Amino acid sequence: MTSNPDPVHLANHAVRLSGIVKSFGDGNSRLTVLKGIDLDARSGEIMMLVGPSGCGKTTLLSIMAGTLHADQGGVEVFGTRLDKMKSAHVTKFRAQNIGFIFQSFNLIPTINCAENVSVPLLIQGTPARKAEARAKELLAAVGLGDRWHHRPTQLSGGQQQRVAIARALVHEPRLIICDEPTASLDAKNGTMVMELFDTVAKAPGRAVIIVTHDNRIFSHADRIAQMDDGQIVEVHDVDKSRPPELHH
């Protein structure tokens, strides 16, 4: 499955996208959303994907996550070519390697936080009791150790997103995919969530990719990929010693 067995390459390049093209619709209403995208994401880094609304960020994220098929181009995640795999295998790959964080949290309201956090482990077939014990550890790591028995609806938005972070990490995936994780939160909670990304989510051997147009959080990125109209217009490293600059 690996085209290049170089260990340095594997360690550094978590995600490699090459020539990604994606269109929606047919005939006259056909809309090309991604127009040939090349992008790498490295392990141990937080990469943010920024750009105006409708420029194709979520679509690109879905392709990286293997929940959407590109029309053209290569999708390689930790050396595995997702675009060449059968969809059942991609599903299994996702279960083992990817953690998800959504804008609207997507926690199941009828079960408690520990049960919610244990879901990725349950999907992998871990016994419920073991999964919940691990879930409680993760909840403690995001500062909600004493709230494990609460239902998500009993928590604030910021707390719910922290539960979602715990869920995204519980099975120790190598890639974390987040779509607008702070868009539903106020500034204070947004900052708290991003600090968790820095302290808990970011780890050697793990890549974090965050789609956002929330410029308050840009300073938490290691690299920022700027998108516009289905293309990557600029990728640059963030100098963390300087105050964040705004990207139009």
Added chain:
Amino acid sequence: MLGLALKMLFGDTAKYLMLILGLFFATFLIAQQSSVFCGLMMWTTATLTNVPAPIWVVDEKVEQVNETNPLRDTDVARVRSVDSVEWAMPLYSGIQRVRLQSGSFKIIQLIGIDPTTLAGAPVKMIEGRLEDLRLPNTVIIDDLAVKRLAKVRGQTIKVGDVFEINDIEARVVGICEAMNSFTGGPYVWTTYERALQYTPASRKMLSAVIAAPRAGFTEEQVVEDIRRTTGLKAFVNKSFNSSPHDFGTSTIWWYVKNTGIPISFGTTVIVGFIVGVAISCQTFYAFVLENIKHLGALKAMGASNGKLCLMLIVQAFTVGIVGFGLGLAGTTLFAMGALKNEQPPFYMSWHIPVFALAVILFICSLAALLGIWRVSRFEPAMVFRG
């Protein structure tokens, strides 16, 4: 994952209870109505149970036991002359009126049997002696008559009491157990000759000939012999569907074909089915729709379609089994009441709960399929879109 499925189900208390309620009603309506229907059909054959004779011989045109088309008196002898017949006795069976002291009339099922052999006598006496039926103007009544024919409502009639059948005196010498009849009238036994006295005279009075096979002959053989040699219609008296010549079976089919009873009960059963389908499928679909975002998220997180299907199946069948169990428990409570009051008729053969279970499982499969269809249309990429 299956534990998760159940937690999601029980977590949504309102929908869970709604689903249970729908399937409870469906089970209850189906099982209870079918049982009452079967009980009623059993009642149509009550005379065959209460007058225990292995073989019944009736007029050619008779199709069921509650229909009388009298035979000639000489037909008893004709049946007796059939080689394979051990014995044959006359039987009177008819609906008559009893006048109570209060002046009101009650209907009874009057049975007249041969006084010497007492063939066709009640199976189980509660009080009194069967032989006393040979005394003048005597009758044996069943336990229903004890209340029904009382002088004053709420009282009972006892051995030694007297009432009138068509203005002729009848003295109670015994009380027996009997199955309720379809017409609702209690059973009253007397001798054949006296039954004719109680009854307004007509040209032919012999309702049936009851008979038994000679040793070495099966009932079916004897029935064939009687049919062939006398031209009369002969039936065996066994249980439902035990033989093509069973009188009870013939009676029940007659009621099924010639009355509106199956239609009215069948309608209720269908209503139960529709209620079950409507409430359960619609609630389950609402449950799936409400959870579609979360099921989609599970899909994105790597849950296979197969696992999600299994979750939905477990959820649907869990409510199915619980609803069915409660429905059957409800039916049992109803049955206990019915058997205690001897009203309404109730007979639950093992087919009924099995049938109800099959219907409930069908409804659950439908609900699960509906959910699976909805979930399979949900692309995992959609979870990122609000």
